[in-house]
C-alpha cells in the first residue's frame with residue numbers, strides 16, 4: 001500500500017492523476033449509457049433516474065473509430081427515427097447514438113417521440129435540445145405533418161416493440177405504403193411484448209434488427225407459435241463497447257487506482273477475491289441464486305480445507321427503496337448464514353467501471369431466457385475479467401465456455417455448478433487470470449462500437465436497397 005501511495009505523490013505522476021480524473025469524468029457519462037442499456041431487456045428503467053441525470057449528462061459522441069465512408073450511401077437520405085420515449089435509458093440512447101452517427105455522414109435525420117408525458121418535462125425538453133444541437137430535427141409524432149414527414153422519408157427506424165402502436169395510431173390508411181420503408185430495432189425479450197397490438201405489422205416491414213441471435217431466435221419462435229405471424233428479414237446486431245470505457249479498461253494505472261479506491265470503500269484487502277454481480281437487483285438477474293452459490297462455494301472451501309484468499313460477494317445494483325422484498329431476502333440470507341462480512345451491497349449506480357476495475361470475477365446470473373445481450377459482460381471482458389455466466393441468451397454468444405469464462409445452467413440446478421466454478425477460479429489462479437486475458441482480444445475483435453456501426457451500416461444498406469430499389 002505504502003508503495004503506491006508514494007508513487008502517487010511524485011510530481012511526474014500527478015499529471016497522470018489529472019488525466020485520470022478527466023478520463024474518469026468522461027466515462028461516468030459513458031457508463032450512464034452503458035448501465036441503462038444493460039438493464040433494458042428485462043424492464044424499462046425507472047424514468048426518475050434517467051430524468052434526474054438528463055440535465056447533467058452529455059450525450060456521448062459515439063462510433064468514434066468507425067470509417068464514415070462506409071455510410072456514404074446514406075449522405076443524401078432522409079431518415080426518421082421513432083422512439084417510444086425520450087430518456088437516457090437503453091433503448092432511446094442507442095437510437096440517439098444512431099441519429100448522431102447518421103448526422104455525421106450528412107444524413108438528414110428527424111426524431112419523433114411517441115409517448116410523451118402529458119405535462120412538460122424539463123428532462124425531455126433538455127434532451128430534445130441536445131438532439132437539436134446535433135442537427136437532428138425534433139418533430140411531433142402525430143398529426144398531418146407527421147404523416148407527411150413519414151411519407152417523404154427514405155427510411156423509418158422504429159425503436160423497440162412497443163413503438164408498434166404508433167403505426168396505427170398515426171399512419172392509419174397510409175400504413176401499407178409505409179411498411180416497406182421500416183427497419184424495426186427490437187431490444188425486448190419478455191413475454192408481454194409478444195402482443196398483436198404491438199407487432200402485428202412486423203411481418204411486412206423491411207427488416208428487424210435484434211441484439212443477439214438467441215433473442216432473434218426467440219422472437220421467431222414466439223411470433224410464429226403464439227401469434228401466428230412471421231418475422232421479416234432479421235439482422236442480429238451485437239452491441240459494442242464505447243471508446244470511453246476502453247480508455248479506462250486499457251489504462252493500467254487508472255484500473256489500479258480505481259481498484260484501490262473501491263476496495264477501500266468496501267473494506268476488503270487487495271489480495272481478497274471479489275466475485276461481483278452488476279445488475280439491478282431483481283429475480284430475473286438472479287442475485288438470490290448467486291448468493292446461494294456463493295454460500296455453497298464457501299462451504300466447499302471449508303469442507304475441502306482449500307487454501308484460497310478470502311472470498312467476497314459484491315452485489316452492485318441494490319435499491320432498498322424499490323423491490324424491497326428481494327432486497328430484504330438477500331440481506332437476511334447473508335445474516336442467517338453468517339456470511340454478512342463477506343457480502344457487500346452497493347447501491348444502483350451508473351458508474352460501473354470502478355467496480356469492474358476492483359473485482360476479480362464477474363458473475364452474469366440472468367435467469368430464464370437470460371440476457372437479450374448483456375452489455376456488462378463485454379465490459380467486464382474489456383477489463384480482463386473472467387465471466388461466470390448462465391448458459392442462456394446473449395451470454396452464450398459472448399462467453400466461450402472454458403476459455404473466457406465458465407457457463408452454468410439457469411435455475412436452482414445452476415447453484416452447485418456456479419459454486420464449483422467459483423471455487424475453481426479461487427483455487428486455480430492461473431486459469432482465472434488466463435480466462436480474463438482471453439476475454440480482452442475477443443472483445444477487441446467482435447464487441448467494439450465500430451463493429452456495431454459496421455454491422456448497422458450493412459443493415460441500412462440492405463434495407464434501403466429493398467425499400468427503394470430505384471435509389472441504388
Ligand SMILES: *[C@@H]1O[C@H](CO)[C@@H](O)[C@H](O)[C@H]1NC(C)=O
Nearest residue numbers: 214215216217218219220221
Ligand atoms: C425455437 O424453436 C426451436 C424448435 O422448436 C427450438 O429448437 C429452439 O430451441 C427454440 N429457440 C428458442 C430461443 O426458444
Ligand SMILES: *[C@@H]1O[C@H](CO)[C@@H](O)[C@H](O)[C@H]1NC(C)=O
Nearest residue numbers: 318319320321322346347348
Ligand atoms: C443507498 O440507498 C439507500 C436508499 O435506497 C440510502 O439510504 C443509502 O444511504 C444509500 N447508500 C449509499 C452509500 O449511498
Ligand SMILES: *[C@@H]1O[C@H](CO)[C@@H](O)[C@H](O)[C@H]1NC(C)=O
Nearest residue numbers: 391401402403406407408409
Ligand atoms: C462448460 O464447460 C465445462 C467444462 O469446462 C463443462 O463441464 C460444461 O458442461 C460446459 N457447459 C456448457 C453449458 O457448455
